[in-house]
Amino acid sequence: MSDTNSIGLHEASASQLAEKLNHLLANYQIFYMNVRGYHWNIKGNDFFELHVKFEEFYTDLLTKIDEVAERILTLGHKPVHAYSDYAKLSHIQEDKDVSDGKTCVKGVLKGFQTLIELQREVLSLASDADDEGTASQVSDYIREQEKTVWMLNAYLGR
Template sequence: MNIENVAKTQLDTRLAKAKPIKLGWSDDETERIASALNELLANYQVHYQKLRNYHWNVKGADFFDLHEEFETLYTEANQNIDEIAERIRVFSHTPLSTLRDYLEHSAIKETGTDLTAEVMAREVLSDFRILLGYLVSVLSIVSEHDDAGTEQMIKGYIKRIEKHHWMLTAFLAK
């Protein structure tokens, strides 16, 4: 064996010098997955900001319950946002990252600060329904392309949102 022709590191091989491989998905497939994730990301960002707004501005007899609940929800939403953006990067795409982009691509809309506690809770329930629609859409796309990593992530979000929806619905049923 001629030692001069042996690669010293993996970087010396032709494969390592080639353009990075996108985990086995085609450009069209990664575009479709990343686009769906970006739509979800935009909706999560607007939802997150609404939760912050409500956390800061809730008033009345339900203040203590909802103030704490909104904080729990926005903390979870923030973590989901980070995971979604990082998942988009896994596919070598760029996550949406400006407020303008979020508002433009989101079905969830901003609200004011002068809402009653009950209206705030009902707005969050509405957001959950919208988010679930986007989550199911993403799940359909990633299942079609055998993207088990994103599928597992999305199923976890669905499970948690369904539980939050039930609990907030029960809270409003007083």
Template sequence: MKRLEVLGLNEKKVENIVNELSVLLADLQVFYSNLRGFHWNVKGHGFFVMHSKYEELYNDAAEKVDEVAERILQLGSNPESRFSAYLQSAEIKEAGVVSCSKEAVDLLLGYYKTLIARERRIIEVASDAHDDTTVSLVSDFLKEQEKTVWMLVAVSSQNCAE
């Protein structure tokens, strides 16, 4: 008996979910890499707080990467593991060296906008397929991210030191 048959999921609809999850995986991988760069390179006012926050965020992103990859496997597909492929399919782009905290926070808010939009699409596609597990997984991501966005907006009024 096929895995999707046991799960009660339609193969064609699952293909759409996997496609969306694959882009989310790519975005999360680039997001993770950018967060590492922010952690290493941001300087100035609020350094201690933001240095720790970036570490917290990249650890969280790493967990999400693993959860998304495992969900793709559970749905009978193989997750991409090549960074070159992530860069081709991700909507989030590499940031390069960012040393200004305000610039990093502004970039983060843009990344979250991209992630949240993708996750809402995944919820729609997964809901249509009656894939409650994917809906639950991604809904949990949204809950955390919306709180993080609230906090980042609260600190985004800081200006860069010359």
């Protein structure tokens, strides 16, 4: 009996990666809802600019949520799919009743920083497991989100 899964990865490594990806998925889900809330509730002078930008962010987050869940399935495991699980697994906390533009942007910045940190952990595990598919996926996310962090910091005058 082989100790590899259907895509040729060692089952123990695939299991460890799937667990870490489920943590990432939980963070993406909570962050998605935070950004959705910023989009809905933003007020003030930057409303038009930020309302559109937050929609751009949450639309991209939704795509990545699906891609992360599908990667977990590709590894032969089951993605978590209940908000109670997301709340338990996520480092990103719910951000409620925020409408000030600067506070919302800081929330987005903090969320992306958390995702980048978690994705670096996934990247390290994927590299150790010779899992090019997962490594490539999160590497692309990191590159894109690092640029977003830079831009958000520039927006905040940092």
